[in-house]
Amino acid sequence: MSTLAVRGLDAGYEDFQALFGVSLDLAAGETVALVGANGAGKTTLLMTVAGALRPWRGGITLDGTDITGQPDYQRARSGVVLVPEGRRLFGSLTAEENILVPAGRREAGPWTLEALYELFPMVAARRSHRAALLSGGEQQAVAIARALAANPRVLLLDEVSLGLAPAIVDAFYQLLPAIQASGVSVLLVEQDVDRALAASSRTVCLLEGRVVMTGESASLDRDALIAAYFGSPSAPPGAGDTGRVRT
Amino acid sequence: MTWVNDILQGIFLGGAYALTAVGLSLMFGVMRMVNLAHGDLAVCGTYLATTVMAAFGVPLWVAMLIMVPLAFLLGLVLQLSLFGRALRTGTTAPLLVTFGLSVIIENLLLQTYSANTRGVPAGNLDVAAVHVGGLVLPWLAMLKLILALVVIGGLSALLRYTAWGRRVRATSDDQAIARLQGIRVRPLFASVTGIAIAAAALAGTLNAVTTGVYPTLGALTLIFAFEAVIIGGLGSLWGTLLGGMVLGITQVVVSQVSVPYAILASQLLFLVVLAVRPQGLFGNPQIVG
Amino acid sequence: MAPVSTRPGLGTAVAVTRWSRSATATAALFVLALAVLAALPYLAGTGITQALVTLFLLVSMAALWNLLAGYAGMISFGQQAYLGIGAYLVWLVSKTGVSPFAGIAVGALGCAVAAVPIFALLRPLTGGYFAVATWVVATCFFLYVTNQLWLGGGTGVSLAGQLSGLPPVVRQAYTYWLALALMAVIVAGVYLLVRSRFGLDSRAVHDEPAAAAAMGVEVQRTRWLAYILAAVGFGAVGGMLIVSTLYIDPATVFSVNYSADMLFMVVIGGIGTMEGPIVGAVIFFAVQEWFSSYGAWYLVAIGAVAIGVVLTAPGGLWGIAARRGWSLLPVGYRVRDVPAPGPAGPPEAAGPDGAGVGGDGDD
Numbered sequence: 001m002s003t004l005a006v007r008g009l010d011a012g013y014e015d016f017q018a019l020f021g022v023s024l025d026l027a028a029g030e031t032v033a034l035v036g037a038n039g040a041g042k043t044t045l046l047m048t049v050a051g052a053l054r055p056w057r058g059g060i061t062l063d064g065t066d067i068t069g070q071p072d073y074q075r076a077r078s079g080v081v082l083v084p085e086g087r088r089l090f091g092s093l094t095a096e097e098n099i100l101v102p103a104g105r106r107e108a109g110p111w112t113l114e115a116l117y118e119l120f121p122m123v124a125a126r127r128s129h130r131a132a133l134l135s136g137g138e139q140q141a142v143a144i145a146r147a148l149a150a151n152p153r154v155l156l157l158d159e160v161s162l163g164l165a166p167a168i169v170d171a172f173y174q175l176l177p178a179i180q181a182s183g184v185s186v187l188l189v190e191q192d193v194d195r196a197l198a199a200s201s202r203t204v205c206l207l208e209g210r211v212v213m214t215g216e217s218a219s220l221d222r223d224a225l226i227a228a229y230f231g232s233p234s235a236p237p238g239a240g241d242t243g244r245v246r247t
Numbered sequence: 248m249t250w251v252n253d254i255l256q257g258i259f260l261g262g263a264y265a266l267t268a269v270g271l272s273l274m275f276g277v278m279r280m281v282n283l284a285h286g287d288l289a290v291c292g293t294y295l296a297t298t299v300m301a302a303f304g305v306p307l308w309v310a311m312l313i314m315v316p317l318a319f320l321l322g323l324v325l326q327l328s329l330f331g332r333a334l335r336t337g338t339t340a341p342l343l344v345t346f347g348l349s350v351i352i353e354n355l356l357l358q359t360y361s362a363n364t365r366g367v368p369a370g371n372l373d374v375a376a377v378h379v380g381g382l383v384l385p386w387l388a389m390l391k392l393i394l395a396l397v398v399i400g401g402l403s404a405l406l407r408y409t410a411w412g413r414r415v416r417a418t419s420d421d422q423a424i425a426r427l428q429g430i431r432v433r434p435l436f437a438s439v440t441g442i443a444i445a446a447a448a449l450a451g452t453l454n455a456v457t458t459g460v461y462p463t464l465g466a467l468t469l470i471f472a473f474e475a476v477i478i479g480g481l482g483s484l485w486g487t488l489l490g491g492m493v494l495g496i497t498q499v500v501v502s503q504v505s506v507p508y509a510i511l512a513s514q515l516l517f518l519v520v521l522a523v524r525p526q527g528l529f530g531n532p533q534i535v536g
Numbered sequence: 537m538a539p540v541s542t543r544p545g546l547g548t549a550v551a552v553t554r555w556s557r558s559a560t561a562t563a564a565l566f567v568l569a570l571a572v573l574a575a576l577p578y579l580a581g582t583g584i585t586q587a588l589v590t591l592f593l594l595v596s597m598a599a600l601w602n603l604l605a606g607y608a609g610m611i612s613f614g615q616q617a618y619l620g621i622g623a624y625l626v627w628l629v630s631k632t633g634v635s636p637f638a639g640i641a642v643g644a645l646g647c648a649v650a651a652v653p654i655f656a657l658l659r660p661l662t663g664g665y666f667a668v669a670t671w672v673v674a675t676c677f678f679l680y681v682t683n684q685l686w687l688g689g690g691t692g693v694s695l696a697g698q699l700s701g702l703p704p705v706v707r708q709a710y711t712y713w714l715a716l717a718l719m720a721v722i723v724a725g726v727y728l729l730v731r732s733r734f735g736l737d738s739r740a741v742h743d744e745p746a747a748a749a750a751m752g753v754e755v756q757r758t759r760w761l762a763y764i765l766a767a768v769g770f771g772a773v774g775g776m777l778i779v780s781t782l783y784i785d786p787a788t789v790f791s792v793n794y795s796a797d798m799l800f801m802v803v804i805g806g807i808g809t810m811e812g813p814i815v816g817a818v819i820f821f822a823v824q825e826w827f828s829s830y831g832a833w834y835l836v837a838i839g840a841v842a843i844g845v846v847l848t849a850p851g852g853l854w855g856i857a858a859r860r861g862w863s864l865l866p867v868g869y870r871v872r873d874v875p876a877p878g879p880a881g882p883p884e885a886a887g888p889d890g891a892g893v894g895g896d897g898d899d
Contacts, residue, residue, distance in 0.1 A: 051427070052423060052427055071426075072427050073427075073428075073429050073430055074429075076428055081427070081428075088421055090416065090417040090420040090421060090424070091420055092416055092419075093416055093420065097413050097416075097417075098417075101413055101414065102428045102429050146428065281663070281665070281667075283664070329843065333847065336847060339605075339663070340846050340850070341664070342664050343611075343843075343846045344843050344846050346613065347799070347803075347840075348839070350796045350839040351840060351843075354835040354836045355836055358832050467675075469668075470675060473672075508679075511676060511680060514672055514675060515676065518672065518676070521658075521661070525661070
C-alpha cells in the first residue's frame, strides 16, 4: 500500500482549473520528483495534497485513510507537511521558535529539536535570531526543519533550490537520504531536472495540469522527458496521464 | 511641585487609558482587526458588574471576579460567531459589523438601564489616597496603573514564552502557513478576543468607579483606546502603555490651564501624531496606509 | 437605448449599451414623482411635508455616504462634522441678515474649504484607521463648539428669530421644496458622477488601487474629488437640518448616530449601487416612523439586520434584486451579443445577454 495515493485530482483557483485528473503514488521511504515547466501545476498539486487547496474532484489517501476532506490544520497533524515555495517562515519569530511552532506530532518521532540541530548545524548557530534576518540558505534550512519537527509521514518540498547558491542546494540534497532513512516519504518539486533525477527514485512530469510522463529516475529517457516537459508533438499531452505507475 | 504632581496624575490617567486600550491593541496586532465595539463591550462589563453587585449584594471586587471571566466568554462567543466570519468576509466587513454591534449594545443598554449615569459603588476606593510630600497618590489610580502593567507585562510574557504565544505570533505573521503547520486558527483567535474583552471589561469597570457609567460611554472609551494604540504604535503592547501616558499627561497638563479644552487637546494631539508620525512611537511604518 | 457600438467582422457582433428600457421608465417615473412631490405642500398638511423633509435628507445622506463608502472605498464615520459645519455656518450667515435658505450655499462651500485640510490629514490612512480618524475629527468639532459661548455652547443655537418674517406655512413650504430639490440634485449628481469617467475611476481605485494606478487612474485625485463633493453635499444637508428644525445643538448635530444611520441605510439597501441607498433610506425612514415610539429597540433590530446583511448578503437588498437582473439606474456597460448580419457572419451568437461589464456596481 502506498503511503500517499492521489487519484484523479482536479483542482484550481476560482474559475481557473490547474489540475486535470492527476494521479500518483508515493511509497514508504520513497522520494518522488515532480518536474514541469512554470505553470504546469506542480505547486498547485503540493498545495492540494497539503490541504491548502480543496480539490474539485478526486481523492487523496494517506496510509489507506482518506484525507481528502481534511482541512489544512488537520492534515499536518495527520502527517502531511509542506515546505512552501519561498520558505514562508514566521518572520517575527526566531529560528528556534519557527521550528517549535508545529502543533501536534512533535513527540511522535525521531525529529527532536536536538536531532534537527544536528542535521542543520547552521540553524543551531543562529537559533535565537529572528527568521526575517536570516540568509536565504539559513531560512530554507529552518523551513525544512520546521516541517520535519512535525515528524511527518510525507514531506512536500516546493522548490527548495529557489534563489539559493548551487553549493547550498547541494548541501540540502545531500541531507535527503538522512531524512528518508527516518521513514519520511518525500515528494519534491524541482526546476532543475538533473537534480530532480539524481535525488529521486521516480520522476513525474506535469504539463498544463496533467501527468504526461512517469518513470524510474535512473532509467528515464532524457529526450522523452524533455519532450514531455515542453509538450512537443512526440509526446502529446494526454500520453501517460492515466498516471499508471510501476510500484 | 504641582507640575510634578500633574505629571504623576497624567501617568496614572495614562495607565487607565492603557488598561482600556490593551485589548484593542491585542486584537489589532494579532488579527489586524479594528473592534469598533471595544468601548461598548467595556461598558457592558461595567453594567454587568453593577447588576451583579445590586442583585447579590456583593462588593465590587467579588462582582469583578464573576464578571471578568464572563467577559472572556463573551469575547470567545463573539469571535466564533461574528468577528471570525467578518474577518473571512472581507476587509470592510469587520468595520461594518463591529460598528453595528456597537449600536446594538448601546441601544440595548439604553433600553435596559435608562440613559442616566449609574454609579459604581466601591467603598472609599474612589477617594482614598496616599499623600507623600506634595504628591497625591489615589489608590484607585495606582491600582489601575499597576493592573495595566500587570496585564501588559503578563500578555507580553505569554506571547514571548509560551507555546500559545508562539502560535499567536506565527498566525499573526502568516495565517495560511500557520494553518499548514497544524495551528487551529479559529480557537486561537477566540482566545485572543476573550482576553481582549476581559481586559476591556476590567478597565471599564474600574474607570466607572470615578466617572459612573452610561450607555453611550462606549464611544469616547473607544476613541481614547484607539488613540492610545495609534500613538504608541500598532502591534506594540508596551507602545500602547506609552501612548496612554502621552494622552493622559497631555490631558492633565492642559486641564491645569483650561479644563474644558483638556479632552480636545488630547484629540488634537492624536491628529498631530497622525499627520507627523502615523506609525506611532513603536510601530511599523507600513501598517498605516 | 441604441447600441453604443458594434463590432462586426470579428465573428461575433456585440452591442454595448449604457441605458435600458427599465432605466427610461425609471427616469420618467422619477420626473413624475418629483412633480407630484413638488405639488404636495398644496395638497397635504405640514405633518406630512415635515416627515417627507426627513425622508429627503435621509436619502441625500445615504446617497452621499454610499458615494464615499460604496464607490470610492472610504468608510467614514465622521460625516456628521460637515452636517454641523454646514448648520452652524447657516446660523452665522443668517445673523448677518442673509436669508438662511441662501445661507445653505455658504454652508456647503464652507464645508468644501474645511474638507481640504481635513482630507490632507486623513488621506494616508486606510480602512479602520481612516474611519475612526474621521470620527475623531467630528468629535473635535463637537468639543470645540460645545465650549464656544458665541456659538451657543452646549445649549445650541436657534434660527427662529431670523425666519420670523415668514408665515410658518410658507416657511415650511420653502423648506420642503428646498429639501426636495437638494435630494434631487444630490441623487442626480451622484448618479451622473458615477456614470462618468470619475465613477469608473473611483470604482477601480476602490477595488484594486495598485492596478488602477498602473493603468493611469489618478488615484489621489479621484479620492480628493469624492471626499470634497461628499463634504459639500453633507454641508448642504446640515444647512437644511437647521432650517427645517430651526434649532441645533452640538451634541445632536455632531453625533455619530448620523453615521450609524447612514451605514444602516446603505448596507441594508445595497452598498455600491445607486438604487440601494434610496431603498435603504425609505426602509429606514419607515421603520423609524413606525417603531421609534417603542424606544430604541428598532435600532437594535436594524443593527442586527445590518450585521446579518454584511455577513450573508453583502450586496444588500438591491444586491439581491440586481442579481435577478433588475437595474433601474444603470451605471455600467452592458455587452450583448448581436446576431451577425450578412453571409460572412458566423451562425447566430448563442447565449443570453452578456454579463454587464463593469457591472451595476454590485460588488
